[in-house]
Amino acid sequence: MALAAARRLLLHAGSRLGRREAVDGARRFANKRVLVETEGPAGVAVMKLRNPPVNSLSLECLTEFTISLEKLENDKSIRGVILTSECPGIFSAGLDLLEMYGRNPAHYAEYWKNVQELWLRLYTSNMILVSAINGASPAGGCLLALCCDYRVMADNPKYTIGLNESLLGIVAPFWFKDMYVNTIGHREAERALQLGTLFSPAEALKVGVVDEVVPEDQVHSKARSVMTKWLAIPDHSRQLTKNMMRKATADSLIKQREADIQNFTSFISKDSIQKSLHMYLEKLKQKKG
Numbered sequence: 521m522a523l524a525a526a527r528r529l530l531l532h533a534g535s536r537l538g539r540r541e542a543v544d545g546a547r548r549f550a551n552k553r554v555l556v557e558t559e560g561p562a563g564v565a566v567m568k569l570r571n572p573p574v575n576s577l578s579l580e581c582l583t584e585f586t587i588s589l590e591k592l593e594n595d596k597s598i599r600g601v602i603l604t605s606e607c608p609g610i611f612s613a614g615l616d617l618l619e620m621y622g623r624n625p626a627h628y629a630e631y632w633k634n635v636q637e638l639w640l641r642l643y644t645s646n647m648i649l650v651s652a653i654n655g656a657s658p659a660g661g662c663l664l665a666l667c668c669d670y671r672v673m674a675d676n677p678k679y680t681i682g683l684n685e686s687l688l689g690i691v692a693p694f695w696f697k698d699m700y701v702n703t704i705g706h707r708e709a710e711r712a713l714q715l716g717t718l719f720s721p722a723e724a725l726k727v728g729v730v731d732e733v734v735p736e737d738q739v740h741s742k743a744r745s746v747m748t749k750w751l752a753i754p755d756h757s758r759q760l761t762k763n764m765m766r767k768a769t770a771d772s773l774i775k776q777r778e779a780d781i782q783n784f785t786s787f788i789s790k791d792s793i794q795k796s797l798h799m800y801l802e803k804l805k806q807k808k809g
């Protein structure tokens with residue numbers, strides 16, 4: 521309920537959390553965790569995740585992200601979005617583990633509903649989405665990138681990308697899997713999902729998880745030039761084609777959203793799964809120390 525109220529507030533420019541500015545023809549609106557800058561006549565917005573330290577997709581971050589997308593969808597002057605990160609070296613660490621650990625079933629259900637909502641909005645967006653992957657992109661981070669129409673990744677072997685859920689002792693839901701299969705094919709997806717493979721940029725390019733790998737300082741300029749190419753296609757034919765390619769995958773979640781929420785909630789609530797998450801969180805802490 522509180523989130524629904526926050527959502528209403530955020531959707532209206534001028535709210536305390538949402539800010540809109542106009543500077544030299546460029547516009548921007550910013551929530552706490554998502555910054556959107558639009559580049560006037562080109563009809564392109566750059567959306568930057570900024571939820572330090574690792575851009576994990578907390579409930580608040582998911583909400584702000586979804587609302588920002590909704591605002592852009594409603595702005596008829598915007599045709600394309602470049603999705604990137606403001607956190608150095610991290611695109612997104614994926615779903616926030618602390619939203620899935622040590623909470624109650626009602627919280628898990630609420631969280632998952634919001635994950636579904638962001639995914640559906642991103643995956644079925646009419647806008648052209650290009651990701652400029654400027655850092656590590658595991659699990660839900662990879663999911664965000666996979667929703668885009670084109671992925672450009674920085675050539676830095678420290679950055680990896682992939683659906684690594686099995687390494688955490690959890691299982692990627694069927695719609696993560698479907699999108700992976702759609703992108704890299706059944707055999708590669710089967711292997712990568714079982715092994716929880718995190719691909720280096722070169723490997724990701726080879727297998728098709730990303731479309732292009734460029735020197736780190738060229739990720740944004742490359743994303744912009746890719747966008748220009750996509751903008752040259754008439755919107756109506758591109759959108760109908762995108763819809764034709766993606767509708768079946770999106771519909772299979774839409775048809776069973778409630779059951780999927782229940783599956784997630786009962787799975788993540790299991791003692792054995794909570795134990796796995798605890799161990800993984802401890803491992804992350806030890807790595808640091």
Ligand SMILES: CCC/C=C/C(=O)SCCNC(=O)CCNC(=O)[C@H](O)C(C)(C)COP(=O)([O-])OP(=O)([O-])OC[C@H]1O[C@@H](n2cnc3c(N)ncnc32)[C@H](O)[C@@H]1OP(=O)([O-])[O-]
Nearest residue numbers: 573574576613614615616617618656658659660691804808
């Ligand atoms: C069925 C469900 C499907 C699930 C899908 C998912 O996406 S599951 C998600 C799968 N995601 C992964 O497996 C990614 C796990 N993360 C990583 O591999 C690394 O953090 C990194 C490579 C992203 C960045 O390395 P780095 O050396 O730059 O940073 P660092 O490692 O030092 O972390 C800094 C702080 O952030 C914390 N934190 C990190 N991630 C998360 C998170 N997702 N959430 C919350 N917190 C997270 C970390 O504990 C630490 O906290 P502390 O001690 O300061 O209180």
